[in-house]
Amino acid sequence: MSAIADKPGSAIDIEALRKRLAHGGEIWRSLDEVAGTAEFRRFVEAEFPAIAERLPAKPNRRTLLKLMGASLSLAGLAACSRAEKIVPYVRQPEILVPGKPVYYATTLSSDGFGIGAIVESHEGRPTKIEGNPDHPASRGAADAVMQAAVLTLFDPDRSRAPLKDGQPASYGDFLKAMAGLVSRWTVSQGQGGALLVEATTSPTLAAQLDALRTRYPRLKLYRHDSLATPAAGEASRALFGSALTPVYRFDRADTIVSLDADFLGEGPGRLAYARDFAARRRVRDPSDRMSRLYAVESTPTITGAAADHRVAIKPSDVEAVAAGLNAALTGQTGASGSPVDPAWMAALVDDLSAAGRNALAIAGTQQSAFIQAVALAANAKLGAFGNTVELIEPPDALHVDGDLEAMCQAIGHEAIDTVVALGANPLHTAPAGLDVREAFSSLKLLVHHGLYRDETAFLAHWHLSAAHELESWSDIRAHDGSTSLVQPLIKPLYDGKTVHELLAALGGEFEADPFLLIRQHWAQLDDDAWRKALRDGVMADSAAKPVSVTVPPDLAGLKPAAMAGNGIDVRFVADPWLRDGRYANASWLQELPRPLTKIVWGNAALVSPATAERLKVGNGEVVNVASNGAAIDAPAWIMPGHPDETITLSFGFGRKLGSVAALSQGYDAFQLRRGSEWFATGAAIAPRKNSVRVITTQHHQAMEGRAIVRHASLNAFRQNPDFVRMNAPPAPTESLYPDWPYDQEAWAMAIDLSACIGCMACVSACQAENNIAPVGPEECERGHEMHWLRVDRYYAGPVDAPDTFFQPVPCMHCEKAPCEVVCPVNATVHTHDGLNAQVYNRCIGTRYCSQNCPYKVRRFNFLDHQSFDKEEAGPEQGVHNPNVSVRSRGVMEKCTYCVQRISAKRIQAQIENRDIADGEVVTACQQACPTQAITFGDRNKKDAKVVREKSAPQNYALLEELNTRPRTTYLGKISNPNGKLAKPGEATDG
Amino acid sequence: MSLYGLMAVFAGPEALIAAARGMRERGYRRMDAFSPFPMKELERILEIPKTRLPWAVLAGGIAGAALVYALIWYSVEIDYPINVGGRPLHSWPPFVIIAFEAGILGAAFAGFLGVLAANGLPRYHHPVFNAESFSYTRGGKFYLLIEAADPKYRKGVTRGQLTRLGAELVEEVEA
Amino acid sequence: MAEASANSPAVLRGRHDFPEISGRIGSIVLSGRLPRHFWTAFLLCFLLVLLLLYSITYLIAVGVGGLGINMPVVWGTMISNFVWWIGIGHAGTLISAVLLLLRQPWRASINRFAEAMTLFAVAMAGLFPILHLGRPWFFYWLLPLPNVHMHWPQWRSPLVWDFAAIATYATVSLLFWYMGLLPDLAVLRDRARSRPAQLFYGILALGWRGSAYHWARYQVVYFLLAALATPLVVSVHSIVSLDFTFAITPGYHSTIFPPYFVAGALLSGFAMVLTIAIPLRWAFSVKDLITLRHMDNAAKLMIAAGMVVAYGYVSEAFFAWYSGEPYERTMMAQRALGPYAPLFWIMLSLNCGVLQLLWFRRIRRNMPLLFAIAVAINVGMWIERYIIVVTGPSRDYLPSDWGEQSLAWLDFGILFGSIGTFFALVFLFIRILPAITIFEVEELAEEEGKIR
């Protein structure tokens, strides 16, 4: 049992294995023969030993697993080596010193757009993603999906070798096949050939596609992006003749109206937008000002939760609201039939007009062209263009011959007999009523390039395993058009190929070097500029130039599409983490609670309390949703603040491919979707008799009148700045016990509840940094999840239009810690700098500390959640942070204020014989937070940022009446509602 | 085979007490009585000295408590001072609880071992077991033993006196 | 003392002589002729022993996650079993020690197996704090042992006090019990026919010969041990209750707990005494040694203890309300109306409702009924322990982490396994040691002039 902790990688012997295992694929093949279909079992054993304990034992299972685990981990390590020609970030490039992490800048893709990242690499193992402060789309923040990139990199389920008709083949064979195709196309000028691409912003890729099309004039190019939002383009094309896309500047916006736009949670600019939005709402002093957000929503989002005024209406009514707004702004009278309260609208319009060029109207990207046009018109009317909003050429612009539907039709007319699918997985994401399988089956040749052996791969004649983005050379553009490079952190684990290599091969260039393909595209950059671009993670002033426009008065004739409001409206959304399902195999994401529902390992159909009441359904009770011919069964989930007579369905689930994905439960909303619609009307809901398991990590939603999240309006705050002390139990001033001196550092944290938007980035960052084990659905259901940091979500006020509050709750590091006194073995004690240290190797698991923790922030390893047998653990152990113990069964764990980071900085400072500077120690949650809600530092430094935060009048400690003296404190939530609109439940917490 | 003493068997407690008193009046000192259950009178008659075991018990209790408290104090103040939940190093109230339990334990051990030691137990082989009649096989019997070492011991005389005092049976016990 | 009147039956019925008493008690052990149902019962218990062994193996192999516990309720049946068994372990010492000090004659014939019951109950209780651990194999870290980590126990933790209290209690009870056994062992030694039996009892008897000198010291120390055991028995369950009162969790943090736990201990302890005594006196036809008087007194004590417990329930609720603490109030309301409400009301109806039947003498003297009541009280007391353990944390300070735990098969496997093991030990004890104190019954018979 000494293996309570283990330092993955510390013993990894890269060079040897690399030579021995030139081809990860070889091993996989040999194993396929041995293992048959034991993959799932093996994976579960490795990733979720706890679940495996419960699996019925197979006689030869253990030996089999050992064998597979062994060679898999070898395969994994096979490429744990520094890829050549990579340049460290700002720190001077140094030859790899064992035990010292190296940081590289690269760019991760989010729905095709780039978000800059700094990747921490240990002995050539990328282990942690941070945001790149220099990148416009990241600004130093990183969200949950980005964090999971390292996990998907080491995912043992990734496709490991080219497959010919499902049988492993060599890359050489694949190239031979491509050579055949090339010669065929050369003759026929690409007749009958088609490429299927996803949303992409890669300049190199675009150039390669153009080259191919000049080479094969008859070659067709289709794009299938199941999460595409074409409306903005349509609107601008209608208004200005050319497709333009808006970029917002929330740091300049005083009054914001969102027409069903989830700008904090969706879209490639979300991190930057969140930062700017929060920056404009920082209040530390009664004289500070903050912006005001009006949100019209057709489904609850974190943006709506952050809004000062929110109305939830049926999707089919949003256009009416937009029309009303447009009428009001353009001074037309009789803005009739607007489903929102006229007073509300009047207040909104007044605020907007008052704000003038500092106003900002945002249309939800998923909303109709009309609504886009209204937003554009409003911004133009208010003079916001050039100030709070700019229009640029869309970075993802790509001239294509059509979408998936068009392609299938072409296949139907036998105009196309060969398809090369680049990354896309249409068999899962195709709309209902479009039989892609049937269409693809009739192809002469289907080539699929992807990370996983997914549905499309199974159908394909040839599947080529793709290189992970952390293994690839590429380039990509951000929401504002800035271009940045993608550089590999590690040599492809499973000999995957980049899309550029594949396209080069289709162009007859079979031995293309993935690096040169990119480098040559950027030939105009000299080596210094190139290096700089790599080092900075973004190309200097490559942002797209704003286009100046004039909006035609009549919205170019765009009218509200008369949506039949009868029946139930269906609102489609993409799962915030799994998106269209492409990340379904990432256990971190599956187990990360959804911001509002706190649902994990599955999805549910969200309905409003009133609708649920009418339908007589409760949480988890299955309903049948029927819309235009198709129908699916989905568990209902009652969602406070959800519009009535509307049901929200999310994409991304219902996939059984991939062993983690197979563990999750959920329905596949694509089966109900027509075309690329985000809304459907006239749906019917029929409750079924049965109910299914929907796992949530928070079972109680109200604050029970306790002063937990203390909040007030800006005006209330100005009247009495210390509102957090009002009607809250008084904090004791003295303690029975003598005060301990903390004369050196005194680490402390402040969390600004006004800034927190509940996006969960901190939680996933914490999981990635601290080797927190995912436990799987069964254990989550039993309340055994392990997240050290949780984001509590409370509702207050009327259930149909509640206020939503988020509160991140890490360990409070109480100075009078109740947990420590009750531990019988000194496994949790205080340190000289005031940390509440948890000593895993001393813990015997009495769990008394957790019993005595009023915040319940401690987590217990009820079962063995991590495999300690390096042989058995498989490649996924590669993701472990070598500076954090991996905890074994039976020990308690909890937030440590990222003590490993503190230690690293302290050692550095002591070697240099200096004090630790303020802001030098950054916790994982703080670093990831898009809104900088979390501040961490030394309380003893008078000028430290954390001291300034804590000196704000609205600073308070959670449950301070217990006199536990927490080091983590909160800044009460301040919202900025319009005084003219009395908000229900204002300044109370229901 | 030397003689250890004379063992007289009596039917009941009263008889034994009477006999013991009788022999005592006759000046016998080195004598012992055996009964299936404790009999207070015998203590008086045989002038059994008051035992000092209670003091041993007290000492055991104090020693146990003091030792353990000292150990705790040493561990928190000297050997590994450590900030636990911001409480003072020398948090005496909880320490007292443990010391109390240790005291009880010490006292109990002192008493138990003390009584065994004082009674010279275990003593598996003892002359009285040589007496054929000395046994609880038939339940509660009452015995009086006059040791041969007693100055007043005279072979025939003593046996006669015992018989006269109502002994059912008088038997010589070898050492 | 005169023949017993109807309203207070004699502690000893009929006339006896010493051979008869020691013979009857001794023969239970020596003759080895035991009723068949004795062995069938023992076999049943033995199956439960196997269940316990299996459950423990599973628990250690898979981990405490096999139990129903979760976040936020990380304590479960292991703790409630512990408190329950410790409670049961109290009646024995109380009967033998306190009644001895109070010179209650009726203690004589039931103290022996009551003490044995104490020992076995404490042995069972001792299992649970260890099985409760996430890493049971490190339980000895609670001891101040010289180690290369230079590590000490954390003396401020009630669990360490527990450790001290339980260890002391077990040891003292054992010494007290063994000391009481000495003279009887001597009797058995002499009555034993077979050589092995002679050696066995002979060695245990340490050569006891009933010398007046020995009796003198013996009695003094026996009384002293009793005097020590009395504060000990009170301190033990008080300390166990500190495990809860020491915590700030709502529903735990209460000053009423120590007395209320001790009372609860007596209630469940006497219930268990009756659960054992009633079948015992019937099976071995010692109704004249263990008389209605004993049963009656035990039942009366149950009422007394039970009323204190009931007062505990009331004051707990009252102070939750009176304190004005929102947390305490919510917790208490949730306990009575929340997810654990059914258990809560069952507990009340058993520990406070059913108990009241004992006011009636007819019921106190009706053995089958008394037995049923005793069993009911045992169940009720277990539920009480469980409710105390789980309801607090399941409804504590932050509503966001409110939640309930479940009960897995493992929870029941270990509970029933331990019950079976306990009774198996009781059976073995009855088989090899005198379940009734021979010398004290003889003394009693003598004092009461019941010797023919």
Add this chain to the structure above:
Amino acid sequence: MPQIFSKHANGVARFVIWGSFAVLLIAAAIGTILPRSDLVTGVGEPLAQPVPFSHKHHVGQLGIDCRYCHNGVETSSSAGLPATEVCMTCHSQLFTNADMLAPVRASLAGGKPIEWQRVNSVPDFVFFNHAIHINKGVACETCHGEVDEMPLTMRARTLSMEWCLGCHRNPEPNLRPPQDVFLMHWQPPADIDEIRRQLIGMLDIHPETMTDCYVCHR
């Protein structure tokens, strides 16, 4: 009634009683001493290595500096083992075909590293950092012993928590001027106590912070 036990029984009983006391004492003594003994800690027993590398030869006789091979020791948590190339910098000229160096040459040729046996290891949950110790004047010698006299490297200290804490509680006796940390058989000057007192201040060493659990366990 005849005696059940013979005359000797009493003696036997006495022997058993005192004997068991003695056994308990002895057991306690063993339990205290054994974990600290070389049998358990493995101090002083050289491990068989694929190549019989001799610090005695390389350090003692040739006087090669520690950092030549262990180059991470001043900057990183791990001191680092030399890459095969480092060995071959010399051994491409010297003893080019000595049999005992065959594995080294094979390693370079086959690109397969030499698998050394770990001599000084701490449990996985202990995070030791070389750099800080070196920079604060704790010499290699202090923990690794006189490696220049080891034909085969062996563990010189127990590396038990007790041993670590010994120094973390009172580092002064183990300090020396940082420039001397790589010296072997370093002879302290006469005024060493004074120097050490100054070092504590100069190097800003705070023993009261060095027994925090997270210093080693994270």
